[in-house]
Amino acid sequence: MRSLAETAHLHRLAEEWSADRVLVEHAQLEAFSQATGHLIGSVGEDAQEDYWAELLRPLKRLRWLVATVPLPVSHPAVGVAPIAHSVLPQLRRCGRIAPALAGTSDRVAELLEELTRCEDDPLGEAVRCLRPADPGLVRGAGPLEVWEMAAPPAEPAALLLRDGRFTDPVRAAFGRGWEVVTAAELVRGKPVGQVVAAGPVSWFPPAVLRAPRSSKFTFTYFGWLRDHDPELGMLTGTEAAERIALHPPPERAREGPVAGQGAQDDARAWIPRVEWKAITAAAGRTGGEAHGELVDALLFALASGDGVYLAAKDGAQAYTAELEGEVSVRQLSVSELGEGHFLVLRTTGEGDYIREIADRLLGDRAEQLRAIQRGWKLELGRLVDLRGPSGVAKDLKELGALIANDMNVRRWASPESLRTHSKEDFGAILRLIGDEEQFEVIWNAMGELQAAHMKAGNEVRKLLVAEIRQSDGAELLRNGWADYDVEEVEGEGTLRVARINGVSPDLQELPRGRLRRPCPVGAERWHG
Amino acid sequence: MEGSAIQSVGDLRFEAEAITPATAGLTSESHEAIPYWGRFIAGASRRLARSESQTTTVGLTLPARGFAAVLGAGAFVTEQERLHPMSPGDAEEHVALLRSCPSGTPIKYHAGSKVWDGRFIGFTDHEGEEKLYIETRNMKRKLALSSALNIRLTGELVQSNALRSRKVALSPLLKSLLSPDAALTYVTTTRHDCIVVGTQSSLVGELTSQKFFASEGPNGSGGVLQDIVRAREAPGARRYFRTVLVPSTTGPSAEERTFAPRLVVFDGGRAYLRWRHIWRNAHQLVLIDRSSASAEDAAGELSMAFIERTGETSILDRLAVPGSLEAIAFERGL
Numbered sequence: 043m044r045s046l047a048e049t050a051h052l053h054r055l056a057e058e059w060s061a062d063r064v065l066v067e068h069a070q071l072e073a074f075s076q077a078t079g080h081l082i083g084s085v086g087e088d089a090q091e092d093y094w095a096e097l098l099r100p101l102k103r104l105r106w107l108v109a110t111v112p113l114p115v116s117h118p119a120v121g122v123a124p125i126a127h128s129v130l131p132q133l134r135r136c137g138r139i140a141p142a143l144a145g146t147s148d149r150v151a152e153l154l155e156e157l158t159r160c161e162d163d164p165l166g167e168a169v170r171c172l173r174p175a176d177p178g179l180v181r182g183a184g185p186l187e188v189w190e191m192a193a194p195p196a197e198p199a200a201l202l203l204r205d206g207r208f209t210d211p212v213r214a215a216f217g218r219g220w221e222v223v224t225a226a227e228l229v230r231g232k233p234v235g236q237v238v239a240a241g242p243v244s245w246f247p248p249a250v251l252r253a254p255r256s257s258k259f260t261f262t263y264f265g266w267l268r269d270h271d272p273e274l275g276m277l278t279g280t281e282a283a284e285r286i287a288l289h290p291p292p293e294r295a296r297e298g299p300v301a302g303q304g305a306q307d308d309a310r311a312w313i314p315r316v317e318w319k320a321i322t323a324a325a326g327r328t329g330g331e332a333h334g335e336l337v338d339a340l341l342f343a344l345a346s347g348d349g350v351y352l353a354a355k356d357g358a359q360a361y362t363a364e365l366e367g368e369v370s371v372r373q374l375s376v377s378e379l380g381e382g383h384f385l386v387l388r389t390t391g392e393g394d395y396i397r398e399i400a401d402r403l404l405g406d407r408a409e410q411l412r413a414i415q416r417g418w419k420l421e422l423g424r425l426v427d428l429r430g431p432s433g434v435a436k437d438l439k440e441l442g443a444l445i446a447n448d449m450n451v452r453r454w455a456s457p458e459s460l461r462t463h464s465k466e467d468f469g470a471i472l473r474l475i476g477d478e479e480q481f482e483v484i485w486n487a488m489g490e491l492q493a494a495h496m497k498a499g500n501e502v503r504k505l506l507v508a509e510i511r512q513s514d515g516a517e518l519l520r521n522g523w524a525d526y527d528v529e530e531v532e533g534e535g536t537l538r539v540a541r542i543n544g545v546s547p548d549l550q551e552l553p554r555g556r557l558r559r560p561c562p563v564g565a566e567r568w569h570g
Numbered sequence: 571m572e573g574s575a576i577q578s579v580g581d582l583r584f585e586a587e588a589i590t591p592a593t594a595g596l597t598s599e600s601h602e603a604i605p606y607w608g609r610f611i612a613g614a615s616r617r618l619a620r621s622e623s624q625t626t627t628v629g630l631t632l633p634a635r636g637f638a639a640v641l642g643a644g645a646f647v648t649e650q651e652r653l654h655p656m657s658p659g660d661a662e663e664h665v666a667l668l669r670s671c672p673s674g675t676p677i678k679y680h681a682g683s684k685v686w687d688g689r690f691i692g693f694t695d696h697e698g699e700e701k702l703y704i705e706t707r708n709m710k711r712k713l714a715l716s717s718a719l720n721i722r723l724t725g726e727l728v729q730s731n732a733l734r735s736r737k738v739a740l741s742p743l744l745k746s747l748l749s750p751d752a753a754l755t756y757v758t759t760t761r762h763d764c765i766v767v768g769t770q771s772s773l774v775g776e777l778t779s780q781k782f783f784a785s786e787g788p789n790g791s792g793g794v795l796q797d798i799v800r801a802r803e804a805p806g807a808r809r810y811f812r813t814v815l816v817p818s819t820t821g822p823s824a825e826e827r828t829f830a831p832r833l834v835v836f837d838g839g840r841a842y843l844r845w846r847h848i849w850r851n852a853h854q855l856v857l858i859d860r861s862s863a864s865a866e867d868a869a870g871e872l873s874m875a876f877i878e879r880t881g882e883t884s885i886l887d888r889l890a891v892p893g894s895l896e897a898i899a900f901e902r903g904l
Contacts, residue, residue: 049636056633056894229861253861278873
């Protein structure tokens with residue numbers, strides 16, 4: 043909790059902040075970026091074809107990394123060498139596949155080879171120049187030899203990165219005096235003297251400036267990128283005039299050894315997009331064998347580099363973690379999930395860990411109760427296959443069901459649901475499958491399972507919240523994901539909390555066993 | 571108002587620590603006026619209390635939502651108490667009100683600074699004169715009708731605790747806003763004036779850990795916002811309260827959904843997105859923290875509500891919006 047004085051300070055920053063843009067020039071990188079951009083533009087709509095997709099994706103990734111990670115180009119974290127190793131042979135083959143583009147691809151290959159030997163750090167140097175030097179110590183004036191600070195210590199500065207995966211190598215390279223943070227960490231953290239961002243404004247969430255945690259921002263980025271001002275106002279109908287605090291970029295240098303070449307790329311076009319074709323293919327390869335009936339599912343791309351399928355219909359739910367205010371874990375309907383939600387998943391074993399924990403809580407009773415559950419669901423499922431959900435819903439209504447419809451019938455028949463809300467609906471189901479005389483036994487058995495599921499869910503929720511709180515959620519904010527070894531869930535697999543980066547636009551039909559199991563799809567595949 | 575030194579929560583001062591990035595960890599304390607953004611929120615909330623409309627929405631986006639909800643709630647409930655006091659003002663009206671109360675209605679019997687828990691039994695004849703008949707600890711009392719104003723309805727439906735009497739120590743902070751008599755009634759009666767939906771632990775922290783003062787003077791005038799807001803979930807107001815805190819994660823209980831507050835404060839975008847459909851007949855103070863993940867969606871919903879508004883409001887007229895805030899206000903339909 044912030045004190046009122048601290049909160050008042052944040053309000054003052056919101057009234058006083060200003061932001062500058064600093065353009066960074068580097069002829070070699072500009073030539074590479076322009077040549078890559080030219081190749082992407084020349085390939086055009088064919089970019090979705092496998093050959094071009096496999097070639098362009100790493101090139102876009104490299105272009106993105108050198109523009110967002112303030113480290114020497116040849117630094118292992120940037121990874122220019124492995125990218126060159128994988129891409130150069132394909133670039134050399136281009137003449138045979140698309141002769142018209144041979145010149146362009148040869149040029150990209152030539153520049154890429156040069157980059158593997160480039161030790162320059164233009165972005166890093168620009169960032170360092172913006173930090174006032176530490177004042178150092180001077181000898182005091184008194185009789186004793188006392189060293190005093192020549193000036194108050196410089197205010198802490200934050201180096202703002204687009205991607206939290208690079209905070210460790212960047213922190214190591216920049217050393218003391220810099221707090222290396224992501225946007226999520228910055229807005230939740232304490233105010234700092236200045237913020238230097240590696241990248242243009244349009245690459246960062248607007249919250250960085252809507253809720254400023256410093257009075258001074260500087261966005262450093264390559265001169266060949268054209269930035270855009272963010273929409274800082276959030277409400278329709280406000281009359282307050284917006285303060286012009288974000289200054290336009292300076293003119294590019296036209297002369298000198300690193301003079302800009304003039305043309306500028308739209309910075310927004312460089313932002314990685316989720317490439318669903320590649321992710322879906324990767325998920326298909328790494329998802330492993332699965333069983334169960336076919337269900338409609340949506341693929342979710344996670345910040346952890348995983349993809350995960352979740353049932354898309356019939357009221358399916360998933361556990362999510364929330365970091366706003368106090369940490370909480372709760373169930374949300376899959377249809378409500380979107381970018382920015384944090385999904386809770388198990389890293390190994392069957393996806394439905396709640397079911398397994400519930401079974402453990404039930405002990406010997408579990409097998410008997412599950413057999414009862416399987417029994418009536420199997421029979422209901424058989425009728426759904428035979429007559430369709432609409433036909434079964436019609437029959438159930440005639441037998442006294444209150445809310446029988448297509449969706450509910452499918453949900454009641456799915457192994458994830460336990461029992462209906464009302465006894466009337468359950469009675470109708472049992473009448474339909476001919477088990478009416480077993481009503482009390484089956485209803486109570488399902489109630490027992492439901493109670494165990496609730497207990498298991500509450501236990502996991504409580505333990506996971508405690509784990510996230512204990513770690514302060516810092517890793518989660520920085521990287522967009524983190525694994526938590528919840529002691530009581532030991533043996534059931536680590537719980538992974540990961541931010542959703544995208545939801546596939548299309549439904550897929552998959553065996554139920556494929557649901558909720560994260561499978562690696564590779565971070566580089568998001569560079570569509 | 572007799573006995574009250576200041577007009578609003580926004581006029582309070584707070585114990586501040588000097589905060590600058592360069593002196594992080596080195597702090598000095600002073601009593602400072604509440605910053606303008608806090609006075610603005612308190613001012614807007616007072617106006618909501620005075621509004622003839624019942625369903626005005628005031629929406630704000632803020633760089634950080636700390637203290638906004640509790641200042642708003644504090645300003646609203648104290649203004650509400652001034653406008654609609656639970657301490658009766660007209661003896662005849664109050665006797666009429668007591669006649670409508672069923673036997674056993676929980677009451678407080680005030681005598682000076684001493685307050686007795688009690689039950690209202692009814693009216694009785696005593697030697698040809700109609701008397702008020704009440705029960706306090708170990709005693710049944712027959713009081714003259716002229717004493718009716720000393721009987722206060724607690725707002726409870728049933729008397730839950732054993733009857734007792736006590737001397738009530740009033741917070742100097744509360745006494746700076748309400749007269750001693752009104753303050754005494756305020757802390758011994760219950761009304762669901764305000765609901766705050768938000769992060770309960772943060773709200774309780776803000777209500778109980780930050781010191782406020784009615785003046786620059788001695789510390790004797792100090793207290794915490796809980797003295798004023800009287801949130802049921804924070805220490806000291808479990809039985810007699812004016813405000814109910816509802817966690818935005820789990821939402822209101824079945825009982826809380828039936829409350830009819832005059833103001834609902836949505837402390838955070840998530841609170842507004844999830845629970846705006848409840849308590850539709852109340853004013854809304856929507857506080858959207860621009861640093862939070864839910865801000866964009868909540869601002870979108872609030873903007874949509876503005877577009878679908880049923881009327882304009884003058885609630886923010888002549889209130890200069892602080893530079894750190896965005897503000898809208900509009901009327902909603904029931």
